[in-house]
Amino acid sequence: MVSSLDHLGGDPAIASRFLFEVDGVEIGIFKEVRGLEVTVGTEEIKEGGQNGYVHKIPARMTWPNIVFRRGLTQSDALFDWMSKSSGEGFAGNGNKLSRSTGAITAITHTGARLRSWQLQAVFPVRWKGPEFSIDKKEALEEELEIAHHGFKSKTFSAP
Known part of the structure; x- marks a missing residue:
């Protein structure tokens, strides 16, 4: 059976764009987001007399x-x-940084919100504007880079 969504891009659970907001204010809608990840470092504890392994414990995120x-x-x-x-x-x-609360929300082609990541203590660190050329047929694009202190995830329930 052919889905009515096939001509619109397929699966309704796939994000087609990403909304970025700061303190509830829409900053922009983007097609690509990189760096939404967390790494948990580890510390090693070498136990005296135990030569078979080293204890690893979680450290800084x-x-x-x-x-x-x-x-x-x-x-x-x-x-x-x-x-x-x-x-x-x-x-x-x-010279005091006023950190904000940010949110990245994955949105489907129908406008439904799939999942949101609430960012803590965000501030912008880089912006790159569109490249202009009369020879280019591509849409104008911007690039934004932000720093933050972590995030929490929220899933939206299906309508």
Whole structure:
């Protein structure tokens, strides 16, 4: 049997874009997100007299920066946020970083929300604008890189 979704891109549980919000404000919608991961380091404890193995225990958790690609922001919210966490905005706040709460939400081609990752203490570290050329036929794209202090995941229930 042919699904009515086949002509729209197939499985309704597959994300077709990713919404990025900061403190509830939409920053942009992107087609690609890299770096949403966590690594748990380990420490080794060498027990005296035990030469068969070394005890490993969990240690510090680390999260790489997250990079959003292949999107275009629709408002000045990104640059407003960047100005608060760098340059004159940062200096005007006594050189204190005002960290925000962020969220990445996976969205299907029908607009349904699949899963969200709530990011803690986010701030922007890099933005790259579109490349302009009259010879290019590709859509304009931006790239955004953010730092954060971890995340929690939330699954949305099916309608």
